[in-house]
Amino acid sequence: MAASRPLVSVYDEKGQSTGKSVLLPAVFRAPIRTDIVNFVHDQMRRNKRQAHAVSTKAGEQTSAESWGTGRAVARIPRVRGGGTHRSGQGAFGNMCRGGRMYAPLKVWRKWHRKINLKQRRYALVSAIAASGVPSLVLAKGHSIETVPEIPLVLSDKIQDLKKTKEAVALLRKVGAWSDILKVYASKHTRAGKGKMRNRRTVMKRGPVVIYDKDNGVKKAFRNIPGVSLLCVERLNLLRLAPGGHVGRFVIWTESAFKKLDSLYGTWSKKSQLKADFNLPQPMMTNSDLGRLLKAFEIQSVLRAPIKRQARRKIKKNPLKNISLMSRLNPYAAVQKRATLLKSLKGRRTGTTAETKVAARKLRTHESIRAKRLSGVNLVKKTKTQKVGSTTTKTTTTTTKVSTKSS
Amino acid sequence: MTSNEKIPIPKMNRSRWGHPLVFIASIIGLAGSSAVYYAQIRARQKARNTFLEQSFYKEALELTQGYKPITEKLVEPIQPLQVDTTSKFNILSPLGAQKMQHDDVIWSVLNGQFCSYKQQKSKTQIFCANEYNLTGLCDRRSCPLANSQYATVREEKGILYLYMKVVERSHYPKKQWEKVKLHESYIRALKQINEHLIYWPRFVRHKCKQRLTKLTQYIIRTRRLMLKKTAKQELVPIKKKAERRETRHEEKAFVAANIDRAIENELLDRLKKGTYGDTYTFPVNAISLDEEDDESESEDEKEEEEEGENEQESEEEVEYVEDFDESDAEDMEDMGDDDIDEELIKALPLSKKRPLEIEYESVEIPVRGAERAGIIYCYATRNSPDDEWHVDKLEFKASNQPERYLFYDRELRRKSK
Numbered sequence: 131m132a133a134s135r136p137l138v139s140v141y142d143e144k145g146q147s148t149g150k151s152v153l154l155p156a157v158f159r160a161p162i163r164t165d166i167v168n169f170v171h172d173q174m175r176r177n178k179r180q181a182h183a184v185s186t187k188a189g190e191q192t193s194a195e196s197w198g199t200g201r202a203v204a205r206i207p208r209v210r211g212g213g214t215h216r217s218g219q220g221a222f223g224n225m226c227r228g229g230r231m232y233a234p235l236k237v238w239r240k241w242h243r244k245i246n247l248k249q250r251r252y253a254l255v256s257a258i259a260a261s262g263v264p265s266l267v268l269a270k271g272h273s274i275e276t277v278p279e280i281p282l283v284l285s286d287k288i289q290d291l292k293k294t295k296e297a298v299a300l301l302r303k304v305g306a307w308s309d310i311l312k313v314y315a316s317k318h319t320r321a322g323k324g325k326m327r328n329r330r331t332v333m334k335r336g337p338v339v340i341y342d343k344d345n346g347v348k349k350a351f352r353n354i355p356g357v358s359l360l361c362v363e364r365l366n367l368l369r370l371a372p373g374g375h376v377g378r379f380v381i382w383t384e385s386a387f388k389k390l391d392s393l394y395g396t397w398s399k400k401s402q403l404k405a406d407f408n409l410p411q412p413m414m415t416n417s418d419l420g421r422l423l424k425a426f427e428i429q430s431v432l433r434a435p436i437k438r439q440a441r442r443k444i445k446k447n448p449l450k451n452i453s454l455m456s457r458l459n460p461y462a463a464v465q466k467r468a469t470l471l472k473s474l475k476g477r478r479t480g481t482t483a484e485t486k487v488a489a490r491k492l493r494t495h496e497s498i499r500a501k502r503l504s505g506v507n508l509v510k511k512t513k514t515q516k517v518g519s520t521t522t523k524t525t526t527t528t529t530k531v532s533t534k535s536s
Numbered sequence: 537m538t539s540n541e542k543i544p545i546p547k548m549n550r551s552r553w554g555h556p557l558v559f560i561a562s563i564i565g566l567a568g569s570s571a572v573y574y575a576q577i578r579a580r581q582k583a584r585n586t587f588l589e590q591s592f593y594k595e596a597l598e599l600t601q602g603y604k605p606i607t608e609k610l611v612e613p614i615q616p617l618q619v620d621t622t623s624k625f626n627i628l629s630p631l632g633a634q635k636m637q638h639d640d641v642i643w644s645v646l647n648g649q650f651c652s653y654k655q656q657k658s659k660t661q662i663f664c665a666n667e668y669n670l671t672g673l674c675d676r677r678s679c680p681l682a683n684s685q686y687a688t689v690r691e692e693k694g695i696l697y698l699y700m701k702v703v704e705r706s707h708y709p710k711k712q713w714e715k716v717k718l719h720e721s722y723i724r725a726l727k728q729i730n731e732h733l734i735y736w737p738r739f740v741r742h743k744c745k746q747r748l749t750k751l752t753q754y755i756i757r758t759r760r761l762m763l764k765k766t767a768k769q770e771l772v773p774i775k776k777k778a779e780r781r782e783t784r785h786e787e788k789a790f791v792a793a794n795i796d797r798a799i800e801n802e803l804l805d806r807l808k809k810g811t812y813g814d815t816y817t818f819p820v821n822a823i824s825l826d827e828e829d830d831e832s833e834s835e836d837e838k839e840e841e842e843e844g845e846n847e848q849e850s851e852e853e854v855e856y857v858e859d860f861d862e863s864d865a866e867d868m869e870d871m872g873d874d875d876i877d878e879e880l881i882k883a884l885p886l887s888k889k890r891p892l893e894i895e896y897e898s899v900e901i902p903v904r905g906a907e908r909a910g911i912i913y914c915y916a917t918r919n920s921p922d923d924e925w926h927v928d929k930l931e932f933k934a935s936n937q938p939e940r941y942l943f944y945d946r947e948l949r950r951k952s953k
Contacts, residue, residue, distance in 0.1 A: 136707075162641055164649045264709050265642045265681035271652035274709045305710065375650040417638050 135159075140384050141278060142285045143296075145303035152283060152387050156396035158262040160255045161412040164376055167260075170253035171367055171374040173243040183237045189230025194221035252410050254367050255394060260376035270377035272337070273312055276305030283382045289341050291350040298354060301337075309379055310336045313356030335372045340365070342385035362386040362393065363403070643682035651681070668699060668713070670743040677739055687733055687740050689718070689747040694755055696725065696748060698732060722752050799914050799927065816921050 137151040194207035206220040220226035260266045264280040274280065284304065291297055301307045316334040319325060336356025341347045348359045358369045370378055395401035395408045416422060423429075448455040456463045476492055646654075654674050655663040662674040668688045671678040680686050684703040689696055698716040705712050716732060718725040725748055733741045761767055807816065915929040 162645065164645055168649075260645070263642060264707060264712075266645060268709075269646050269651040269653065269681055276710055278708060278710050280707050280709060373650075376645065417640055419640055 138281060138283055138387070139279060140283045140285055141304065143287055143300050143303065145278065145305065147278070148285060150285075150384075152384065153391075154262075154281075155387065155390035155394070156409055157255055157258045157390050157394045158281065160259040160394075160409050162260045162263075162266075162376060163252065163256045163410075164260075166249060167253045167256050167367070167371050167376055168374045170245055170249055171371055173245045174250075174368055177242045179241045181237045181239070181241055183235040183239075184231060186234065188234065189222065189228065192221040250367070251404070251407060254365055254370065255409060257367055257370040257376050257378075258365070258380075258390070258394075261370065261378055261380040263377070266377035267379050268377075270375060270379075271312075271334070272377075272379040273308040274305075274379055276308055277379075278305060281380065281382060281387070282306075283384055283387045286342075286384050288339075288383050289343055289347050289385075290345045292346040294350055294353050297347075297350040301354070304381070306337050306379070306381065310354060310356050312336070317355070335378065337379040337381050338369055339381045339383075340386045341383045342389055347383075362389045639682050639684055643676055643679065646679065646682055647676075653681075668701075670740065670747060678743075685736065685740075687736065687744055689729070689744050689751060691751045691755065694758070696751055696755075698729060698744065700732065718748070722748070725752075795914060796927070799916065799925070803925065 135154045135156070138154050139147045140150045140152060142148050192207075192209055194209045196205050196207045197203060199205065204220070206226060207222045208218050209216050209221050211217045219228070221229055223229045224232035262281045264274065267274055267280060282304065284300075288300065291300070298307075301310060313334045313336045317331055318333075320329055320332045324330070333355060335358065336354075338358045338360055339347060339351055340360045340362055342362050344361065351357045351359055360366060360369055370376075370380070372378060389403075392402040393404060395404075397409055397411070399408075401407040446454050448458055452463065452466065477489065651674070653664050653666040653669075655665050656674075657663070663672055664674040664679065666680050667690070668680040668686070669678055670680075670686075670688050676682065680688070680701070684706050685701065687698060687700045689698055691697075696718040698718055700714045700716070701712050702714075705714075716728070718728055726745055729741065729744050729748065733744060806812065914927060916925045916927045918925045
C-alpha cells in the first residue's frame with residue numbers, strides 16, 4: 131500500500147526544495163464527496179448565529195376594534211377614539227401601517243444545528259482530499275500557477291516566524307503571493323445593510339496556513355488579508371471549504387502534514403487521535419469509468435454488442451409489390467413486361483400535333499380492333515354531304531364476323 | 537531506452553500475464569521470456585477476443601515507445617514512487633489505494649459544483665475562461681483542468697507556442713505546462729504539432745491544428761492592419777459627457793473672466809507705470825484705476841465699459857508671450873520698451889490698414905481661477921492715440937485643452953444686444 135502513495139517534497143522559507151520528503155497521508159486519497167461537504171457546511175454555518183427577533187409588543191399596542199359591516203369601510207380593526215390622525219386607521223394587520231408583521235420573529239427559532247460526527251469528519255476529510263488536487267484548487271479561484279507543488283508543505287521553521295514582514299517574504303518566495311494579490315484586488319464594499327453593521331468590506335479568501343505548534347505563526351500571518359490560520363488538530367470545514375465549495379489553497383507545515391496520518395488514519399490503520407475513526411471507504415476503488423469499460427477484464431466477459439437488431443417485418447402485398455411477386459413467381463415479371471410492352475407498342479409519346487394525331491389514330495385503330503374482336507357493331511361515321519338543303523348521311527355498317535377474341 | 541525515461545510499471549493481476557516479471561521481461565526484451573510471453577498470448581487468443589488483447593499490447597508498446605520524456609525541462613526529477621497517475625497505467629488496483637487525481641471525479645466536481653472559469657452568459661452556450669482552453673467551451677473534452685493530458689496552441693506577441701500538460705507533472709503547477717515554440721511557417725508548425733502530439737487523443741491534436749490555423753490568420757491580419765496608416769494613429773474616443781461639460785465650463789469661465797475690465801485695468805496700469813512714456817499726453821493723475829468712479833476717467837482714454845458685469849478684483853499677473861512677428865517691425869513705434877518689459881505686439885489678421893500711430897496690443901490676461909480656466913488673449917487696436925481701444929478679438933485658451941481656442945467678438949455681442 132505504501133508503494134502506491136507518492137512522496138511530497140518539503141520546501142523551505144526560500145521556496146527551495148529541502149532534500150526531505152514526506153509520504154503523502156492517506157487522507158488525500160479519501161473520496162471527495164461534494165454533496166456531504168455542502169450539506170455539512172450549510173449546517174455548520176448556522177451555528178454561529180445570534181438570536182434575533184421582533185418585539186412581542188410591536189404592532190399590538192392598540193385597542194383597535196373592527197367597525198364591522200355597514201360602514202362602507204374595510205373590516206380590519208381600526209383605532210378607537212378621535213382627535214388624532216391615528217384614530218380610525220387600520221391596526222393589527224400585517225398589511226396595515228403600524229401593524230404587527232406577519233409571523234413575528236421569535237427567539238425560540240432553532241438557530242443551531244446538530245450534525246453527526248461521522249458526517250462532519252467525512253466532510254472534513256473530503257475537503258482535505260480536494261485541497262490536494264491542483265485542478266480543484268484552480269477551479270475554486272486561487273492563482274497557484276507559481277506554486278512549486280501541491281500539496282504545498284513547508285518546513286517547520288515557519289511556525290517560528292514572528293514578523294509579518296517575514297511572512298510576506300515567505301509567501302512571495304513560495305509563489306503564493308499572487309493569490310493574495312487577488313485578495314487585495316477583490317476588496318470592495320459589501321452590498322446591503324451589513325455596511326452599517328460593522329461589516330463594511332468584503333474580500334476573497336486566500337491561502338490557509340495549517341500548522342502544528344504555534345510559535346508565532348498566527349501572529350505573523352494574521353494581518354495578511356485573505357490568509358487563514360488553522361491548527362491541524364482543530365481543522366475547520368468552514369475554512370477548508372469556504373462557501374461550501376471544496377478546494378481551498380492550503381499551505382502545510384511539515385509536522386502538521388505528518389500528523390495527518392495519525393489524525394485521520396490510513397485505511398489499514400485506524401486514527402490514533404480520534405476515537406474510533408477510519409477513513410471512509412470509496413464507492414469505487416477505480417473511478418475512471420472510461421478506462422474501465424475498455425479494460426480487457428471487463429470486455430472479455432461481455433457479449434458482443436448488438437449493432438443491428440432484427441425488427442418486425444411489415445407484410446407487403448405481392449399483387450401490388452412487383453419485387454415481392456417476382457420472389458414468389460419469377461414468371462410474373464416476364465408477364466408484366468409483356469403486357470407493358472404491348473400497351474406501349476407503336477405508341478408515340480410526342481406532344482406535337484402530328485404525333486398527337488398519330489397517337490389518336492393509333493388509339494382509334496386499337497379501339498376499333500378491340501371492339502371488332504369483342505363483337506360489337508361498329509357504325510362508321512362518314513362526312514355529311516350537303517346536297518342543297520338536305521343533308522344525307524351515308525352510313526355504312528360493318529357487321530362483324532363473330533370470331534372468338536383471343 | 538535511455539536512463540532518463542521513466543517506465544511506468546503497471547500493476548497486474550497474476551491471472552493475466554502469469555508472473556509479472558514476464559511482462560517486464562518482455563519489455564526489456566529478454567529472448568527466453570518473450571517466448572514464454574508469446575506462448576501465453578496465443579493461448580489466450582484462442583479463448584478471447586483478439587482485438588482487445590492487441591489493443592492492450594499496443595498500449596503497452598505505446599507506453600514505452602511513444603512516450604516522450606520531459607525530464608530535461610524539470611529542475612527536480614519526478615518522485616520515483618509516483619506510479620499512481622490516472623488508471624491509464626493501472627487498470628484495477630487493490631482496495632483502498634485510490635489514485636489522487638481522477639479526471640472523472642474532477643469533472644463531476646467542476647461541472648456539478650463550482651468552477652471559477654465557467655462562464656454561462658447565454659442559455660445555449662457555456663464558455664470556459666481558462667486561458668489554456670482549446671475550444672473556449674466548458675466541455676468534458678475541452679476542460680484543461682479535467683483532462684490530465686492536454687495541449688493548446690497559444691499566441692504571444694505574434695509567436696505561436698504549443699503548450700502541453702501531462703499527468704506526471706500534474707502536482708507541480710509551476711512546471712505543469714511545457715512550452716514549445718512553433719515554427720513560423722504554417723506547414724512546418726503543423727508538422728511540429730503532429731510530431732509532438734503523436735500518440736495523443738485525436739481530439740486534442742485536431743483542435744490544436746485548428747487553433748494554429750486560426751491564430752496564424754489572426755497574426756497575418758494584425759500585421760496587415762499595422763501597416764496601414766490608421767494603425768499609427770491612436771484613436772481617442774470623444775466622450776460626449778465630458779465634452780459637454782467642458783464647453784459649459786469654458787463659457788462660464790469666460791464670462792467670469794471679465795476680459796474688458798481686465799484689459800482696462802491692465803492698460804491703465806501700464807499707463808500709470810509709464811511704459812508708454814510720452815506717447816499719450818494726458819495727465820496721469822486724471823486717470824484713476826477705480827472702475828466705479830466714472831468721472832475720474834479721462835475722455836481721451838475711454839475704455840470699453842462693462843455693462844453691469846462684476847468687477848474683477850483679482851490681481852492680474854500678466855505674462856508676456858514672446859511671439860514677435862517680423863513683418864510688423866516697421867509698424868511699431870515703441871520698441872524701446874522691449875528691454876524693460878517684454879511687450880507682446882502681434883499683427884492683427886483682421887485689420888490690414890495700419891496708420892503709423894496705431895498700436896497693437898495683444899495681452900495675455902489670466903482668468904480668475906486661472907489653473908482651471910485658462911488664459912485670455914486680447915487683440916485690441918485703435919486708430920489713433922486719442923481714440924478708444926477697440927477690442928477686435930478675444931481668444932480664450934483653456935488650460936486643460938491646450939489646442940482649443942474660443943473666439944469671442946465683443947462687437948458682435950454688442951450688436952446683438
